[in-house]
Amino acid sequence: MSSPATSADHGFAQATFLLVGAALLVVVGCRGANDPDRAPAPADGPTWGASIEPTIRVCCSPCHRSGGAAPFALSSADEVRRRSRKILSALRSRTMPPWLPGPASAAFAGDRRLDEATIERFAAWVEAGTPGGEPGARGTAESEATRAPGAPRPLGDADLVLTVDRDLALDASTDDRFVDVELPLPLERRAWIEAVDVDRGDPRRVEHALVRLLRSDGTNGGVIAMAAAGRGPWIAPAGSAWPAAPGDRLALRLFVVASPRATRVRPQMRLRLTDGPPAWTLRSLVVDVGAVTVPAREAAYRVEASIESRETVDVVEVIPDAHLLCRGVRVTIDPPGAAATTLLDIADWDLHWQEGYRLVEPLPLAPGTRIVGTWSFDNTRDNPRNPHVPLVPVSAGPRIDEARGSAWLVVRARR
Secondary structure: OOOOOOOOOOOOOOOEOOOOOOOOOOOOOOOOOOOOOOOOOOOOOOOHHHHHHHHHHHHOOOOOOOOOOOOOOOOEHHHHHHOHHHHHHHHHOOOOOOOOOOOOOOOEOOOOOOOHHHHHHHHHHHHOOOOOOOOOOEOOOOOHHHOOOOOOOOOOOOOEEEEOOOOEEEOOEOEOEEEEEEEEOOOOOOEEEEEEEEEOOOOOOEEEEEEEEEOOOOOEEEEEEEEEOOOOOEEOOOOEEEEEOOOOEEEEEEEEOOEOOOEEEOOEEEEEEOOOOOOEEEEEEEEEOOOOEEOOOOOOEEEEEEEEOOOOEEEEEEEEEEOOOEEEEEEEEEOOOOOOEEEEEEOOOOHHHOOOEEEEEEEEEOOOOEEEEEEEEOOOOOOOOOOOOOOOOEEEOOOOOOEOEEEEEEEEEEO
């Protein structure tokens, strides 16, 4: 199996960036719950409880909750009603719910794309006057945003709790940046990690976190999990786990977004270990653009890289990783003697929505299978995320304003 390359630590970066945060749905005028002009619920039409609340609870409320990653909540009929037409516009434009992979991608668990029937059902509810839902009626989904400080995390049966040894000061800033911390694993013997839960401290300032395993010999054990807005703990596929040994560390790369307010956070990780060696061992394969330089004024600078699997493994998850200049990501699987297939196809990459994608069904890789990654970079003024003024050639590097293109494939191998 190809060995993942050691990745340099990410540092702070100054990058001018137009914040497109977790909520592109803007606040609109309130239409009160007791508005006499609101039409009664039609006998056979959509209502809040039967037609709308389940979709909002699953697709919106994990981020749009009081104190959550989004700047306003969508946890009750009243909250949704007040913003119903803006929500409908966002649904029809596919701005929300956020989901980067295109239709050519493999089938991933937790796909947030809504079908046309669901969108039109919401439209019918809006046009009918948003019927149903008593004032104050709320959904039932729980998220990190609704738990009181100090309350148990969802991974309540954690075997290890790792906490950063100091508060991290996040100053007010107009720039997005990465902040990196490392946490030693207090292990006395070999262990197996089957679940990881990251408390980012402030989900509005720290939109997501990339978790890497650093081996005691200094090598990069790979990206093992992503903690992203609206997602719960990372839990390994049944019967599988990550191996860890005394002296290993976990590295957190925190994506800190621009904000006019300063705050302090102390991230924490909760880990669950298996009782014994699992049937499957998790590993990483990484395909990376390497030492690329993106010329100035290039709108579609394409770079391709590939690696080859050297043994029989199954792909269970893919985690793309790219910075501000990247506009497109594609990962294809090219097995020997068979047609290539697309694993991941993202036409409009957005670092704010970076997350990992778990396959619905593991994808077998035979020895000799090529994993091909293709990245498209836009180093022009037409790229709204380009931080470079004036335009300059941009070389590869770990900073947010440098060029980067990687795809981590989490694979399982039978022990």
